[in-house]
Structures are given as C-alpha cells and as structure tokens.
Amino acid sequence: MIKRKFRRSPLFYVGDKYKLLNEIVHLFPKSINRFFEPFVGGGSVFLNVLANEYVLNDKDKYLIELHKLLLNFRNNNKEFFKKLYEIINYYGFSQSFKKDIVPIELKKKFPKTYYARFNKEAFEKLKKDFNEEKERDYFKLFVLLIYGFNRMLRFNSNGNFNLPVGNVDFNSNVVNALYDYFLFTKNKKIKFYNFDYLEFLNFQEFKVDDFIYFDPPYLITNSEYNKYWTVKDEENLINFLDSLNQKKIKFAISNVIRYKERHNSVFENWSKKYNTFEIKSNYISYHDNSLKEMLEVLVTNYIPKIDSQEKLFEEDISFLNK
Template identity: 40%
Template sequence: MIQSPLNYTGGKYKLLPQLLPLFPDKINTFVDLFCGGCNVGINVKANHHIYNDTNTYLLSLYNALKSNDKDVTLKTIYAIIEKYDLSLVSKNGYDFYGCNSSKGLSSYNKEKYLKMRDDYNLHKNENYLHCILLYVLIIYSFNNQIRFNRNGEFNLPVGKRDFNKKMEEKLLSFIDIIKTQDSLFTSIDFAKFDIDTLSSEDFVYIDPPYLITCATYNEQDGWNENDEVRLLEFIQSLTARNIRCALSNVLRSKGKENAILIDWLEAHKKTYTVHQLKFNYANSNYQTKDKSSSSEEVLITNY
C-alpha cells in the first residue's frame, strides 16, 4: 500500500487493511469526499477517482504533483531547501548544523523557516512553485502537519526534522500512483457535491472531521453539530439514490460520545451496517497527553 507524503491529521493509512476489504469489489467512480492526505483514494482500484477537500491549497498541491514531472518536482524541493538555507541532515549530518537527533533541528531552522513561511503567506498566486513551497513548508513544520488560520495563512511553528530519504520515497511513490489514475481534484463543501453524476456503480467514501475529537480541523468551529446533521442528510440522499457509500467516524472517544450519530444509527439500524474497527490512536498527533484511551472507530456502510 502507498502512504501519503503528508502527515495529515486523522489519516487512515494504518486502518487500510481493515477498511479496504469492506469496500465494494468493483467501483466505477470512487469519490473521496474529505480526501485529506489521500491515503484511502490512492489505494483504491477504480476506473475514475474524484478527490474533494475544502482546503484549496491542498488540492492545488495535488494538482501540481500530478501535472508536473516528478524529477522536476524533486529538483524544485531541493532548490527551495537551498534557497532558504534549511538543514538537510541526509546530506550533511547533524553536527554540520550544531544539532543532534534528540533535540532536533528547530534551533537551526527556526528563522529560516519563518522567512519561508512569510514568503508563502505573502504571495498566494497558486502557481507551481508556490504549491511546492507549501510542501516544503509542511515538511519543516511542527510534526509535518498542516494548519491555516482564518485568513488563509499557514501558521504552524518550525519542527524538529527535515526532508529525508523516507519522505522522498513516499512522495515519489505517491506521484507515480496519482499520475496513473484518471483523477479529478475538487474543492467544494460536501453538500454541494453533485450526486446526480453518480450511479449505483460508484462509491463515496466519507471521512469527515470527527465531532468529538480535538484535531486541528475542529479548531475555530471547523466542524460542528450542524455540519454533522448536514452530513447525515447527505448520506441519506446517497442511500435514497442507491449510491453506495461508507462513513468513517468514532462513536465514543475519551469519555465523549457522538450522540447525534448514535441516535441516527438507532433510527436507521435496518439501513446501515456498523463495522467495528480495531485501532488505538495513542500515537496520533491529535491525541491529548492521555495516551491510554482508544477510540471506538467504526465504518458505517449503506450496503
């Protein structure tokens, strides 16, 4: 299986061995409605793929990776690293930067990273170079994560690591797959997705922000109870049209429960199947300091 080159919060890479066997065997068009890091979509066989996410910057990056030669992309990444004089331990080692593996590289990269971040935020033209600059920014950010403020500015602090061979391999493998797929990248609110274009031969995978978690995408009221209700109504619309779909979510986590989803499932228990998944999020970045609790992760299908 191919892993996303982005450390996207809530990514499903580790759950793929459980998820993929629950998907339909034959899919014409696969819709990844909240694609995030694309871990699911790049590992699903289908005739066509549609990746959707409300983060327009993310979708522009995917389009740039798909549309341009991977060798050019790699050269551009290294050119950006050189331009901002960022660390490259794979080439020079830690001693060269006056740092070590345990403390990381933040002390060396901090000011250079902030300059790169300022340049990115000041020049939002969405051309190829700007998209690749976002990728490098993510790689050198805290935990390689992605976060924008209300003004659309990337606002994560510098991280401890830099671009390494493992990241390079993941990126190149991802590009290879995304180039072979007949794929389309869109950036719209899920409720505006035109389901009239879909049929019973298609499949919609839905991995929304989780209402009861504390992930970065839930900051600033990024996903609320109204959104949860709208999503369940959207799923009902798919089901009414005999369009296959699957919803990833958590029913309970850290003493909280998603009452809206639980009540909805009870009201429609003859329509939807709940598949319990075995996974502990102890190593996920959006967990709090309490590492002992696991989430009740489920996949809900209408077939």
C-alpha cells in the same frame, strides 16, 4: 521483489487514515468505477483504492492546491525534485536524504532537537517569503509542510501560514511517499475539487457502480478540522447518506461513536439501519494518551466482500530502494 502494504501520502496529514487502512480498505466494494471522497484530506485512502476514476474534494484550499501541484508533476518527477532541491538548497535546509549537513557539535549539544534548531532560520525566511508573495508558490508551501511543526498546514485569519519549524527533515520517508504518489496517480483519471462537501456532492450524478467514502470531521473528538463541525452538519450528512441509499449508491463512512465521556448518539442511532464494523484505532491523541475509551467505526450500506482490494498491494516497489 519487495512487497509492502500501504502507500502513505506525502502530505502527512494529521488524523489521516494511514494506520487504519488495513482495517478499512478491505471493507470497500470489490469493483469500483468512480471513487468519490468528499473529505479527502491528505489522500491516504484514495492512494490505496483501485478504481477507474477518482473524484476528490476537500474544503481546505491549500490542501487541494498541494494535491494539484503533485498531480501536475506526476509525469515529470525529475522536474519536481529539481524544483524542490532548488528551494531546499537556496534556504539551506537539512536534507538527510541526500547528505547530512547538520554539524556534529549541534547534534551533540541538542540530540533530540537538532533538526529544529538547524532549520529554524531557513524556515522563518521561507515562511516570510511565502506569506509576502502575491501569487503563491505552492512548492514553497510544500517545503513549509515538510519542515514544519507536526507537518501541518495552518493559516491565520489574514491568510498567512503561521506554524513554527518542526523537528523534522527531508528524509527517505518523504521521498518514498512522493514516489508513491507519483507512481499511483500516473495515467489515472483523477480530479480534485475545493468545495463544501454538500455542494460538491450535489453537482454529481451518481451511478450504481460508483462508491463514496466519507471521512468527515468527527463531532466528538478534538482536532483542528473538527472545531467547526456541528450536530446540524452531522444531521445534514446522514440525511444525504439516506438519500444515496435510496438511489442504491454504495457508501462507507468513518466516524467515532464514543470518545471518553462523549457519545455521538445521533450517528449511532442512524447507523443501526446499516452495517457497522468496529475499527481498532490506535491514535495517540494530541491531548490525551488514553486510548481505550474510543469507539471508531466504519458504516456501510452494503455487505462487504472481504479482501477485495488485495491485488493492489502486490506490486514491485524495489525501484524505490535504488
């Protein structure tokens, strides 16, 4: 039996919590009825949490469409891969998971960038076709994500996908992440929503055995989705958290208190009312590699029982290697 710790989402979200899961998930409550994530992103967190139900939200429409696409095929993986390979083959992308079709001369000439060079033409054609479609085919968007720059989703103001090809491939990491997603979500009660987080939270009726994990944009770090997050947003969020606490609803929230010369004093002052756990983050920032000047935390309004989610990770995954 092969054991492994955490599932990675096949959406490979930039800034996801995958590398920090071992610091975070064991601080979650022991028993969760409904697990809420108002800022679900790529989903790396919910994929590693046991609950009876999952209620998930993100403001990013395309991200939610991709989650819904994956969820629709969770009981029909074969069909999903069939459709994916149809697109990959039609456009002529590399696909090291199945066979290596990149010419040896290209590899020799461009040893570090041959995937980007090989896939560029296919990628541009697929991007054009996707952007011209009236009714968007989210399979195509998933393929753009897999072969795109940094595996990101980025759209311009006209609603057109606008990233260049990445130096990446459809490899066994992608296939394993897809199987993980399908296997974990199979037979589970999961719903995705696409609202602003406050709107999403305001129409829920929380109960005491629910748990809400918040991973909002961070006020003081640099990331695409942090650009529009203001001090006012931060204040609204912590006010909402106080109201949850008054109703005895459990929550945990990730945030960054210190980043280089910047300091999130609004959050830090507020957090003193609750329990703060330091998270040893090891992000390599896109802009800067200096890692020491960042203080990331998880704040909870309950005292965690350590190692509570352990059994989740003891499963047989040897079928993935067949």
